[in-house]
Amino acid sequence: MPLKNVWVIEIMETSGSVFEFRLPDVGEGLEDAEIVGWKVSAGEKIQVNQLIVEIETAKALVELPTPFSGTVLELLVHEGQVVQVGTPIIRIQIEAEKPLAAPTTELKSERTEILVGSGPRNEEVSHRKRATRNYGTKVGTVRADAPILSIPKTPILSVPEPRLEAPDSINRRVIALAKPPVRRLARDCGVDLLSLIGSGPEGSITHEDVLAAANQMKNGANPNKNVVEDSRETRTPIHGVRKVMAEAMVASAFTAPHVTEFITIDVTSAIELLDRLRTSPEFSGSRISILSLLARAMCVAMPDTPEVNSFWDVESQEVVTKHYINLGVATATDRGLLVPNVKDAEQLSFRNLAKAIEEVVDAARTKKASLSQLTGGTMSITNIGVFGVETGTPILPPGESAIVCLGAVLTRPWVVGSEIMARQVCTLSLSFDHRLVDGAQGSKFLTDIAKLLQEPSKLIAL
Numbered sequence: 429m430p431l432k433n434v435w436v437i438e439i440m441e442t443s444g445s446v447f448e449f450r451l452p453d454v455g456e457g458l459e460d461a462e463i464v465g466w467k468v469s470a471g472e473k474i475q476v477n478q479l480i481v482e483i484e485t486a487k488a489l490v491e492l493p494t495p496f497s498g499t500v501l502e503l504l505v506h507e508g509q510v511v512q513v514g515t516p517i518i519r520i521q522i523e524a525e526k527p528l529a530a531p532t533t534e535l536k537s538e539r540t541e542i543l544v545g546s547g548p549r550n551e552e553v554s555h556r557k558r559a560t561r562n563y564g565t566k567v568g569t570v571r572a573d574a575p576i577l578s579i580p581k582t583p584i585l586s587v588p589e590p591r592l593e594a595p596d597s598i599n600r601r602v603i604a605l606a607k608p609p610v611r612r613l614a615r616d617c618g619v620d621l622l623s624l625i626g627s628g629p630e631g632s633i634t635h636e637d638v639l640a641a642a643n644q645m646k647n648g649a650n651p652n653k654n655v656v657e658d659s660r661e662t663r664t665p666i667h668g669v670r671k672v673m674a675e676a677m678v679a680s681a682f683t684a685p686h687v688t689e690f691i692t693i694d695v696t697s698a699i700e701l702l703d704r705l706r707t708s709p710e711f712s713g714s715r716i717s718i719l720s721l722l723a724r725a726m727c728v729a730m731p732d733t734p735e736v737n738s739f740w741d742v743e744s745q746e747v748v749t750k751h752y753i754n755l756g757v758a759t760a761t762d763r764g765l766l767v768p769n770v771k772d773a774e775q776l777s778f779r780n781l782a783k784a785i786e787e788v789v790d791a792a793r794t795k796k797a798s799l800s801q802l803t804g805g806t807m808s809i810t811n812i813g814v815f816g817v818e819t820g821t822p823i824l825p826p827g828e829s830a831i832v833c834l835g836a837v838l839t840r841p842w843v844v845g846s847e848i849m850a851r852q853v854c855t856l857s858l859s860f861d862h863r864l865v866d867g868a869q870g871s872k873f874l875t876d877i878a879k880l881l882q883e884p885s886k887l888i889a890l
Contacts, residue, residue, distance in 0.1 A: 447496060448504070448516040451483070454490050461485045462510045462667060463517065472500045480518065484763070486672040488802055489795045498522045510667050512622050606633040617642035625665050670764035680826045684740070684861040688821040689870055691878050694842055696852040698884040705888075711779060718854070719811045720782035722834055722877065724887045726809065727753055727774040727781070729876035735865045736830035736873050737807050747864060756808030756825055757785055759792045766792040767825050769805035778888050813837060819855040829861040830870075832877065856881075 451461060461483040468480045477493045480500075484490075501519040505511050606614070606621055610633055614621050619641045626633040666674065698721055705711045730737050730753060738749040755773035759766050768788035773781055791797040807828050812820050813836035822833045835855040842851035858874045865873075880887055 445522040446501065447498075447520045447522055449480075449494065449496075449518045449520060451511055451513050451515050451517050452492070453513045454483075454485060454492075458485045458513065460510050460512045460667075461490075463505050463507050464489065465507055466503055467491075468500050468503075468518075470500050470502055474498060474500060474520070484669070486667075486669060488797060488799045494518075494520065496520055496522055510625065510665070515622065610635055610638055614638045625667065669766065673764050673766075676826045677823050680824050683826075684824055684829075685863060686821075686824065686859055687862045687865075687867070687870065688857055688859045689867075689874055690819055690855055690857045691874050692853060692855045693878045693882055694844075694851045695837060695854050695881055698881050699837065699852045701884045701888070714779060714782055715786050716779075716782045718813075718837060718881075719809065719834055720778065720785060721881060721884055721887055722832065722856070723755055723757075723770075723773065723785060723809055724778045724781055725877040725880035726807070726832060727755065727776075728880060728887065729873055730774065730807075732876060733865075733869050733873040735869050736860060738829050738864050739806075739827045740829075740861065740863050750806045752806070754804050754806045755785075756805035756828070756831075757789055758808060758810035758822070758831075759789050761793050761795075763795070766797065766802060767805060767808055768792045768797050768801040769803075769808075771800075771804070807831065809834065813854065819857050821857060822859050824859055824861060829864040830873070831859050832874075833857040833859070 454461070464482040464484050466481050468474055468478070474480065474494055475497050476495060479491045480494045482489060482491050499521040501521050503518055505515070505517050511517065606626075611621065613619075613635060614633075617638060619638050621633055621638075624633050624637050624641055627637055628634040695718060698718060702716055702718065702721070705716055706714075734749050734751070737751075737753060738747055741748050752772050753774040754769040754771050756767040756769040759768060768791060770776070770781065770784040770788055773784070776784060788797065788801050791801060805825055805828060808825050808831040810820075810822050810831060811834045813834050816836050818838070819835040820833050822831045824831050833856065835857070837852050837854040839850055840853040841848050842853060843849075844851065856874065856878060858870055860870045
């Protein structure tokens with residue numbers, strides 16, 4: 429996904445210059461981000477491309493580098509604060525007598541890295557073709573045609589950024605939704621309306637919101653941190669991933685007509701196969717599980733029921749059937765539920781698919797999942813069996829038509845031939861969008877993956 433407002437800057441005048449670095453838009457249309465943690469402090473010397481802050485958007489964690497060398501004068505926002513795109517977040521004293529050219533070395537990091545900066549729009553500004561990069565991939569060498577903004581050699585107190593229409597419109601909306609008495613109260617109390625999360629209709633900021641923020645400021649607290657009303661209640665602002673996930677789940681639940689079907693199967697053979705594979709050199713160190721087998725079974729069965737890998741395009745009024753599988757894996761994290769996905773999962777062998785699932789789940793849990801990993805899923809899988817739960821009715825991720833739920837594997841009496849034997853049994857459930865998948869198609873897909881799990885050697889050979 430191309431990044432917005434990405435610039436490389438060359439500072440031509442440096443004597444006493446102070447730059448206010450503004451929060452950039454690091455994704456498509458993202459409006460705000462939470463300041464997770466500062467990596468620098470006031471008075472610290474910093475270099476070009478040094479990571480200065482970690483932010484959390486509605487989609488991913490991102491580390492931002494500075495486009496300048498100099499000294500940190502002031503951190504303008506607190507950790508835990510949610511700020512709008514375009515808000516100044518740090519003030520930097522530019523290093524004197526040392527113009528900064530566009531960097532030419534590669535940036536190495538485990539997380540997404542973005543070179544950001546800005547400069548004034550005036551007659552002396554020359555623009556070239558904007559360089560774009562995909563979010564979630566390694567940032568390579570900055571191209572020679574990357575845009576450079578030249579700042580004239582005149583003493584300035586701060587360097588303003590190009591005006592961003594989206595944040596300004598958002599700012600106007602936030603302020604417009606606050607009634608005049610509320611705006612007056614905020615001004616008198618020194619409370620920034622744009623830093624608050626409104627509790628009124630349509631997200632408007634209320635009299636109580638301002639008073640609560642003013643009280644926290646008085647006590648040295650951050651308005652965006654958890655607010656403990658008393659010993660019996662704790663109020664936590666809803667933002668970031670949790671807010672977006674909640675909105676997406678509500679939209680999905682009330683847009684796609686959900687149907688859920690269940691099937692209980694004997695997976696003894698699958699468990700025995702996994703035990704054998706774990707002792708083989710080929711799978712040494714691999715985290716293979718019944719979930720891995722189920723994921724492979726879904727990929728193998730999908731071509732016979734392609735409807736489960738499609739979505740309803742409301743705008744174009746078309747059913748879009750995908751001939752590839754970006755398999756989402758529902759993952760519980762301390763940031764809420766995330767569904768990172770494995771790209772082109774149908775092309776992977778069982779061993780490679782298990783490894784890919786392990787990688788995206790670990791990335792989500794360690795806050796290193798890229799935007800690419802968190803978007804673009806086509807169908808999903810969730811495992812509630814790890815919690816000892818036997819079955820459930822999962823909600824579809826938005827834009828997908830099917831999600832398979834794996835229940836707990838339990839030892840149960842089971843009829844084998846004419847005898848009752850102790851077997852390893854689990855229940856699978858399939859939730860699907862009834863606009864796209866009818867009962868016969870959903871039933872076929874569910875029974876197909878059940879048969880594959882009961883004859884698991886086919887999944888290894890395919």
